[in-house]
Amino acid sequence: MKAKKKITAILAGGAALALLAGCASAGGGDQADGKITLNVWTFGGMGLDEAFAQYQEENPNITLKVTNAGGADEQAQSLTTALAGGKGPDVAAIEIGYMAQFKAQPQNFIDLNTLGAEDIKDSFLDWRWEQGVAANGAVVGIPTDVGGLAxxxxxxxxxxxxxxxxxxxxxxxxxxxxxxxxxxxxxxxxxxxxxxxxxxxxxxxxxxxxxxxxxxxxxxxxxxxxxxxxxxxxxxxxxxxxxxxxxxxxxxxxxxxxxxxxxxxxxxxxxxxxxxxxxxxxxxxxxxxxxxxxxxxxxWGGSQLTIPAKSAHPEEAFAFIQWLMSPEQQLAIFQAHGNFPSTPELYDSADIQDFTSxxxxxxxxxxxxxxxxxxxxxxxxxxxxxxxxxxxxxxxxxxxxxxxxxxxxxxxxxxxxxxxxxx
Amino acid sequence: MDAAAPYAYIAPFFVIFAVFGLFPTLFTFYVALFDWNPIGGQTFIGLKNFTDLFSDERFWNALRNTFSIWVLSTVPQLILALFLAQLLNNVRLKFANLFRMSMLVPYITSVVATTIVFASLFGRDYGLINGALGLFGVGPIDFKADTLASHILVSTMVLWRWFGYNTLIYLAALQAIPKDVYEAAAIDGAGGFKQFIFVTIPSLRPVIIFTVVVSTIGGLQVFTEPLLLSSPGLTGGAGRQYQTLTLFLYEQGFGNFQFGYGSAIGVTLFLLIVAFSVINFLLSRRISSDD
CATH class of the missing domain: 3.40.190.10 (Periplasmic binding protein-like II)
Known part of the structure; x- marks a missing residue:
């Protein structure tokens, strides 16, 4: 009887600890078969759903786990919480209104120059690119669309x-x-x-x-x-x-x-x-x-795609961003959703010039x-x-x-x- | 070894409380002494956050709003709950359990859903409430823009969420009052209303005190309703007209990256709640020793 009591007691205490341990080990998570999971945090109105599906199809070794925070505000708040806790997804979209606030702390993000951002810089509008560059020169985010006014x-x-x-x-x-x-x-x-x-x-x-x-x-x-x-x-x-x-x-x-x-x-x-x-x-x-x-x-508007410093797969994340914001994909996003490309080489193309709504x-x-x-x-x-x-x-x-x-x-x-x- | 067993049984609560309750609270006191950017640097600045806070009119505004919303939600809520409990306690009531259970439906409904429905009911242009008021030539009232109207809107949502919970607590207490007290009162010639005032209310006193304390603690921390109404932004309306203390805390901490300042608000709120609980405790002790 005594022994049984002791075991129950130990089990009860152990359960509490297990619960805590469970909290600590959540997140991360690659599958056993060598597939890589990329956690992608977006918000409403970015028009990326079809592109995600296509990437998923073309890259069977990568599983995209997309979390849509709802609004740009909610997204910024959850990213703040994650970064403050020393965590973060592999790709995080940041709305332009919040970008300056985040890039003032570039140590939370991977400097994309280390992953080859320099090579794709020229395909984007200069000023739009600069919106993702921190004061110390680190490239924190790759531009998505551009607003324009009408x-x-x-x-x-x-x-x-x-x-x-x-x-x-x-x-x-x-x-x-x-x-x-x-x-x-x-x-x-x-x-x-x-x-x-x-x-x-x-x-x-x-x-x-x-x-x-x-x-x-x-x-x-x-x-x-x-x-x-x-x-x-x-x-x-x-x-x-x-x-x-x-x-x-x-x-x-x-x-x-x-x-x-x-x-x-x-x-x-x-x-x-x-x-x-x-x-x-x-x-x-x-x-x-x-x-x-x-x-x-x-x-007015636009976002940057960033890679938080704690990402487990920065290379894969960057390859994904590079693909997603390539002129071809931005054109497809524009045609399906109206978000205007930030890659000027498209502007005089027939695809844009002949596009009506x-x-x-x-x-x-x-x-x-x-x-x-x-x-x-x-x-x-x-x-x-x-x-x-x-x-x-x-x-x-x-x-x-x-x-x-x-x-x-x-x-x-x-x-x-x-x-x-x-x- | 047997002596240790009880501690092991209660350990799960204390371990979890220490990690998710006590540690964050103590850590908040620590963070409040810093200029603390959640994703950047930290500088020790002593009590500057507090001196800034007490001279910050946004703080006093949030404090006023919090109290106003607390009074507007708690007082009608407890009166309504008492009234409903009295109705539900009626022995001639058919399907009593159905009605009693249904009191909890608002409580278990997601606050997000409730807020969406209420925001739509109270809408300026297409809201049902303004439509009804329009029949009497009143309005339309812009419930989110006007200070008092916005407090009424938030209070109504708080009331909606909590009245069922309080009703059931009152109901349980009502059922515990011995029948012979009422019989004695009836023999002395007291009618229904007099019985309510002289028998029911005094017998419920400890429970009423309990609900007031719990509603005070909850009311000072109203957050979800104003947060969901406050969209876009976290200021609780353009003039901060319905920004409560907790929403102000959230705006500073998570919106503006001012964890130190946000923590100072949290500590102040904590002390306010402690002060209120002590006052409540003293009052209730005095009331119960009156007998």
Missing amino acids: MAYRTDLFAAAGLPTDRDEVSALWPTWDDFIKVGEDYKAATGKGMVDNVSNSIYNAVVRQGDEMYYGNDETDLVYDKNKQVRKAFDLALDAVPISSRTGSFSEEWNAGMNNGDFAVLAAPAWMTTYISQQAPSTTGKWDVAAVPEDAGN EFFSDAPVGPIYAKSVKAIKPIYEGPQQRIIDTAIQNVINQVENGEEPAAGAWDAALKNVTTALKG
Whole structure:
């Protein structure tokens, strides 16, 4: 009896330890037959599913274990947790808004130059490549797509408001942002509705990216958000545009419904956004078109593919990334999902130049985004970029929702940034 | 050797608690003294995180929000639970067990699902609630933008999740009250309402105190609901109008890579909860010694 008690006791204690040991040994994991498992962390909207399936088929010795975190924010948070715990997948996608924050700590990632990144550098847009390079010169990430800017608009709603519907005529309506706001006023007078979805998405995000710099000058110590005229211009234009806004927050339920129901007629659309619209509002096929953005070109969006330092298979991971972001694959991703390639050799090819979108009334989205992307001026993005951006855009949203007065909003935004940078 | 056996039996709990409960808590105290980038360097800065925190208006805002949401969710919730428990305790109730079990359905439903449904119900343009309010010429109310409305929205979700749990606890306590107390009260001429006030409530006092304590600890840590509503971003609305302390902690730690600052928030929250538990304990001891 005594012995039995002792054994049970030992078993109970042992079970607890086994549980702990189990936690420690989870992860890693190659199969016994010599196959290699690559853990790949992505998020929604990257349009890579078919490419993953194809790679899997062509490389039977590799098993891709893809985890889609959902949003870019969730992805960044889980990657932070993993890296802080000294772990990480073999390939991790990082959205451009977070890239500067992660590459400020390049020791968490493999310098891809050691795996041959130098050889593929020339196939990418220079400035897009630089977004993945750390201050110490380490190549932390390989670029995925590029945003570019254009305006998606509803031809049926424009016709109902007595506005032109042809994409060239629409582009001609708004050579400047002030003209754009005037068109919005006409639209509102005719329909009683706001023309744009919201001002932080369609005005601020677009305008702020049209300058030579954003919140930083040339390096991470050179904060210019308070002096940069383009930031102030974007901010003021956004506030001026509040009357023509339908006050529908980006990526909210109202936003998705609004695309279907015609609650707004225009939204700023980087290439990847066109996919989002067509997925959210399939019932509006043929009712959309794409016009030029007022004033200048700018980039909004894109990601980098990185290899965390703890990856067990960096060579295989790099070979995979190299294949995935090759011009051929990027073209296939664009054709299937609309994410625009970051490899300029494609831009003048017939595949891009002849590419039209049925959803967008057969608009030549290929040449439209190619032209827009070619005109982009590089902008230096610093580690606190996203934090500054949130602090400023929060104030714009508050003014738009009537929670804050427009007078003094800029000072409130600056104060918000100061608090955010301190904390 | 027999003397060691009991310790071995309870060891699993203590080992797991030490690893997943005690160590992280103590480590948080340590991290709070540093400027700590989770994927980068660490610099010892003493109590600077705390002095920064107490002069940070975002902290006071989150604290206000947390209390407001706590009051708005806990008070109606416990009253509702008491009322429902009273109904479910009725001996003439048919299918009593079915109703009792169904109280737990919101509790076992995924919070994510609940939040999606509630966000949709409370939607500004297409929400059912605003549709109903519109029939009376009220609104539409932008539940996520307005401060008080957003607190009501978050509180409603918290209430929805927890009222069933509290109802069942009250129900169990109600069933433990001896019948003869009620009979004696009836003979003395007390009607249903008077019986409730003078017999039921006093008999439930320890249980009410328990539910208040548990709801306080839970209410100060409301996180999932505001997190899921706060999309995109972690600020709990553009004006941080429904950012709770735990969401502020998460924003600083995991959104902005400020583990030290986030830990300082965590430590402060911990001390707040301890303070509240002590107050609760003293109050409840005083109340029970009144008899």
